[in-house]
Amino acid sequence: MDGKQEILRATGVTKVFGEGERAVRAVDGVDLAVHAGELVLIMGPSGSGKTTLLTIIGGLLRPTSGSVFIDGTEITALGEKDLTALRRRAVGFIFQSFNLWESLSVVENVELALNIAGRHGRFARDRARELLTARGLGHRLRFRARDLSGGEKQRVSIARALANDPELILADEPTANLDSKHGREVMHLLRDIARSDGRAVIVVSHDQRLREVADRTLWLEDGRIADMGRVVRDPVCGMSIEADSAVALEHNGLVYHFCSRGCSWEFQAEQAKRVAAGHAVGQGGDR
Amino acid sequence: MVPVARRNLFAEKGRFAISVAGVALAVLLILTVLALYRGWSRAGEVFEQLPGELWAVQQGTSDPFHSVSLIEPPDIERVSGIDGVQAVVPVLSRQMNFAPGGDEQSVRLMALDFGGFPASPDIQERFLPPQGQVVIDETLSRKTGLDEGDSLNISGVELTVAHVGPRGGDVLSQFAFVNFEDARAIFGVAGIVNYGMVVLDEGAQAGAVEAAIVDGHPDLQVYTGKEFAESVRKEIDESFIPVIAILVAIGFVVGAAVVGLTIYTATIERTREFGVMKAVGGSPGFLYRIVLSQSVMLTSAGFVVGVGGALLVARLAARAVPEFATDFQARDLGAVLAATLAMAVLASFVPVRRINSIDPAIVFRA
Ligand SMILES: Nc1ncnc2c1ncn2[C@@H]1O[C@H](COP(=O)(O)OP(=O)(O)OP(=O)(O)O)[C@@H](O)[C@H]1O
Ligand SMILES: [Mg+2]
Numbered sequence: 001m002d003g004k005q006e007i008l009r010a011t012g013v014t015k016v017f018g019e020g021e022r023a024v025r026a027v028d029g030v031d032l033a034v035h036a037g038e039l040v041l042i043m044g045p046s047g048s049g050k051t052t053l054l055t056i057i058g059g060l061l062r063p064t065s066g067s068v069f070i071d072g073t074e075i076t077a078l079g080e081k082d083l084t085a086l087r088r089r090a091v092g093f094i095f096q097s098f099n100l101w102e103s104l105s106v107v108e109n110v111e112l113a114l115n116i117a118g119r120h121g122r123f124a125r126d127r128a129r130e131l132l133t134a135r136g137l138g139h140r141l142r143f144r145a146r147d148l149s150g151g152e153k154q155r156v157s158i159a160r161a162l163a164n165d166p167e168l169i170l171a172d173e174p175t176a177n178l179d180s181k182h183g184r185e186v187m188h189l190l191r192d193i194a195r196s197d198g199r200a201v202i203v204v205s206h207d208q209r210l211r212e213v214a215d216r217t218l219w220l221e222d223g224r225i226a227d228m229g230r231v232v233r234d235p236v237c238g239m240s241i242e243a244d245s246a247v248a249l250e251h252n253g254l255v256y257h258f259c260s261r262g263c264s265w266e267f268q269a270e271q272a273k274r275v276a277a278g279h280a281v282g283q284g285g286d287r
Numbered sequence: 288m289v290p291v292a293r294r295n296l297f298a299e300k301g302r303f304a305i306s307v308a309g310v311a312l313a314v315l316l317i318l319t320v321l322a323l324y325r326g327w328s329r330a331g332e333v334f335e336q337l338p339g340e341l342w343a344v345q346q347g348t349s350d351p352f353h354s355v356s357l358i359e360p361p362d363i364e365r366v367s368g369i370d371g372v373q374a375v376v377p378v379l380s381r382q383m384n385f386a387p388g389g390d391e392q393s394v395r396l397m398a399l400d401f402g403g404f405p406a407s408p409d410i411q412e413r414f415l416p417p418q419g420q421v422v423i424d425e426t427l428s429r430k431t432g433l434d435e436g437d438s439l440n441i442s443g444v445e446l447t448v449a450h451v452g453p454r455g456g457d458v459l460s461q462f463a464f465v466n467f468e469d470a471r472a473i474f475g476v477a478g479i480v481n482y483g484m485v486v487l488d489e490g491a492q493a494g495a496v497e498a499a500i501v502d503g504h505p506d507l508q509v510y511t512g513k514e515f516a517e518s519v520r521k522e523i524d525e526s527f528i529p530v531i532a533i534l535v536a537i538g539f540v541v542g543a544a545v546v547g548l549t550i551y552t553a554t555i556e557r558t559r560e561f562g563v564m565k566a567v568g569g570s571p572g573f574l575y576r577i578v579l580s581q582s583v584m585l586t587s588a589g590f591v592v593g594v595g596g597a598l599l600v601a602r603l604a605a606r607a608v609p610e611f612a613t614d615f616q617a618r619d620l621g622a623v624l625a626a627t628l629a630m631a632v633l634a635s636f637v638p639v640r641r642i643n644s645i646d647p648a649i650v651f652r653a
Contacts, residue, residue, distance in 0.1 A: 051651050060648040088568025099563045103298035112289040116569045
């Protein structure tokens with residue numbers, strides 16, 4: 001991520017709920033930096049403070065101590081009004097239960113987010129349409145939000161999160177209420193938001209599959225954070241594996257990871273055959 | 288701008304309809320009571336419609352209905368001679384019972400002796416029937432079933448209905464006009480009359496004439512036509528206004544409660560959605576505006592339906608009850624509109640605390 005702009009920085013973020021004996025340290029001294037174009041996944045057991053951390057980062061909850069910067073602005077030092085204004089343009093939220101405005105139509109759900117940020121009329125309507133059409137919802141614009149399927153709802157909520165072109169996208173369990181096909185769809189949308197649009201994306205999830213699209217996975221336990229390393233896919237058998245403990249092989253300037261020596265041998269044999277037949281090398285490697 | 292308020296209201300069509308009906312009923316109640324009051328307050332208007340500017344009555348007469356006024360012929364003579372007086376019309380008037388078709392009814396019989404004083408054709412037709420005839424109004428006609436050409440007997444005098452005039456202002460007791468000679472026979476009096484209706488010369492000072500009438504004659508008292516009419520209305524005002532004030536207040540409270548409850552429930556139900564609005568940067572003002580628009584829409588719809596309903600009810604009720612005399616006035620409609628807007632504002636204050644207390648962090652809680 002060298003040279004990429006730092007979008008989020010959290011230092012020593014701590015949140016204590018309650019007082020005295022019943023005090024809960026939901027988040028405990030978390031340091032975190034996320035850059036433009038990066039998708040960071042946060043995993044951890046239930047009750048480990050993931051949602052609490054995300055809520056603080058998004059400026060919806062004030063930490064007990066520590067500070068959060070979004071694009072250089074210390075949001076933990078802002079007053080309520082400025083904080084609301086900052087959320088309006090700098091942060092996009094995606095939720096497990098979608099949280100759409102159910103009485104509004106699909107296009108109005110996105111349009112209202114633009115209205116709230118002071119963008120009205122034709123501009124807002126056109127932008128809403130564009131965002132939705134790009135996510136395959138062009139034929140659902142007039143539908144009532146509550147009549148959509150879960151996968152469609154989540155795509156609407158993604159379009160809404162992007163409405164005001166925020167640099168930071170926060171998603172809490174975005175695939176938990178979806179079947180695996182739609183979960184995968186959302187996964188790839190999130191990856192595109194980071195890679196193609198160059199936004200910083202933080203996803204909280206129990207969904208192991210998300211590790212495949214994440215640049216980094218952090219483990220949160222008892223409010224404290226640890227790096228979990230990266231998950232990669234074995235190009236031969238397709239298994240998801242930890243990059244750190246995998247069999248690595250450099251080939252034509254790319255690094256490939258395998259679940260076992262067997263797979264790496266198979267890969268080498270395959271490459272040799274392809275070269276002999278004049279084909280290019282396969283995919284699945286890193287630079 | 289996305290019409291959030293409208294969408295939220297129409298998302299629950301059944302509840303919207305019920306709430307509109309609630310407000311409409313409140314508006315209907317308030318408006319009907321006011322219109323009835325206005326209708327009934329036309330009482331005594333006959334004293335403003337007759338051509339006399341002043342009414343000479345016996346000292347101490349409180350009003351034409353509850354008081355007997357007796358005036359001797361010499362007094363009428365004397366007043367006729369006062370400077371600025373064009374004519375004095377002797378008037379006989381008394382509440383009388385009669386029984387058309389066996390049912391006892393009461394009517395305010397009145398007779399004016401215009402003598403040689405010229406009366407316009409309109410006055411002639413409405414107030415001065417020839418001997419043997421009587422002019423009644425629509426209310427009395429419907430109460431008694433009497434129509435043009437029918438005959439009735441009052442104290443042994445046989446009368447034929449000359450024609451039925453439009454509904455008069457007096458709802459409780461209607462006026463019926465008979466010929467002065469018939470009135471003498473019915474009342475059994477020779478020279479004595481009840482009032483002297485004084486018609487002034489053009490440009491004459493009413494105040495000066497009034498002073499001249501009572502000067503040296505403490506047995507007389509003078510009302511202007513307007514004052515005499517108001518003495519009739521005073522009774523209606525005194526008995527009616529406290530009652531309508533209570534009814535109007537009940538209507539207002541019911542209306543405000545209906546809107547308030549609806550808006551409050553609608554807000555509670557959408558707590559999460561309002562939370563999302565806050566999370567994505569909606570200011571409290573933005574949320575209040577949605578709630579206020581919701582209640583304004585609700586009350587406006589209720590107002591329109593209520594006005595329509597009140598007009599319909601007035602029509603139907605007047606058919607069934609002759610005394611249901613309503614008069615819908617623009618100022619009352621305006622006041623009721625203002626009251627419904629006040630309901631809307633009051634009602635949207637109810638969920639304000641609720642909105643303030645919505646924590647946007649709930650959006651991440653399942
Ligand atoms: N508003 C609150 N008041 C008191 N305690 C709270 C509050 N919010 C969270 N907590 C506590 O903080 C801890 C962390 O909660 P949090 O919701 O952040 O966990 P999580 O990692 O998101 O869990 P899950 O995976 O189940 O969603 C929990 O013990 C929870 O009970
Ligand atoms: Mg959680």
